[in-house]
Amino acid sequence: MAYAAYVFDAYGTLFDVHAAVRKHAARLGPDADLFSAIWRAKQLEYSWVRALMHRYEDFWVLTEQALDTCFALVPSADKSLRAELLDAYWKLDCYGEVPQVLTELKAKGAKLAILSNGNPAMLEAAAKAAGISDLLDEIFSVDPLKTYKTDERVYEMVTTHFRIYPEAVSFQSSNRWDIAGATAFGFRTVWMNRYKMPDEYPDLSPAAVLKDLNGLTALV
Incomplete structure (x- = not known):
């Protein structure tokens, strides 16, 4: 080699990384793709900001925070799906x-x-x-x-x-x-x-x- x-x-x-949202896309509605893109973007953004500040938070915590931001930015998404989306992220x-x-x-x-x-x-x-x-x-x-x-x-x-x-x-x-x-x-x-x-x-x-x-x- x-x-x-x-x-x-x-x-x-x-x-x-988009498999979790895809699994629940029908229930999330027409903005599912946008929702998934924001979730990923915010997850990464939070990791970079934390690293620059030397204020580490576990990546799972950042994933949860990013998801909550998605619900705030995409009001059409059903907030009751939060737990199911997080569970799906463990089994991408x-x-x-x-x-x-x-x-x-x-x-x-x-x-x-x-x-x-x-x-x-x-x-x-x-x-x-x-x-x-x-x-x-x-x-x-x-x-x-x-x-x-x-x-x-x-x-x-x-x-x-x-x-x-x-x-x-x-x-x-x-x-x-x-x-x-x-x-x-x-x-x-x-x-x-x-x-x-x-x-x-x-x-x-x-x-x-x-x-x-x-x-x-x-x-x-």
């Missing part, structure tokens, strides 16, 4: 190609890991629900550091644990800002541009861009 470890962001990369669907790609990489002898802003319980529950727990060598959460990506200490958890240099790691994420942070740290990065988004960080370019995880095993 060209890389000793293949490390994946979780939300948006392995797990579909993984993208269809994920199990096969991880299986192929595992068969080639690579170490596989998740590196995420999610807390350990969230990540373990998502991996179990997706049926990929047995394929993973490690799940890295930011929680022990009490900060969030793109703090370089988050990426350093991988190299410290596996005792390898950054260039021995291939890091995959659907979040362009995360790819920028991992590139700055020294990882080989692959951007999963699932939604055909523009490149916002041209000075911190990924080594490759894919529409999904298919094709990852063919990259060198």
Whole structure:
């Protein structure tokens, strides 16, 4: 293998962050897509603001706060769905190609890991629900550091644990800002541009861009 470890962001990369809302879209009404987009955007915004202030809050707390903001910003959404939406977030669907790609990489002898802003319980529950727990060598959460990506200490958890240099790691994420942070740290990065988004960080370019995880095993 060209890389000793293949490390994946979780939300948006392995797990579909919009699956929770999609499950209840009919009951949420015509603004369900907008609701889901705001939920994700606020979840990330709160993590960045907390990291900058050095006032850490658990990612699940931020997820709850972001959902409450959604209900305030999208008044058409039925607030009685709050508990069901939160429950669904613990069991997000993984993208269809994920199990096969991880299986192929595992068969080639690579170490596989998740590196995420999610807390350990969230990540373990998502991996179990997706049926990929047995394929993973490690799940890295930011929680022990009490900060969030793109703090370089988050990426350093991988190299410290596996005792390898950054260039021995291939890091995959659907979040362009995360790819920028991992590139700055020294990882080989692959951007999963699932939604055909523009490149916002041209000075911190990924080594490759894919529409999904298919094709990852063919990259060198």
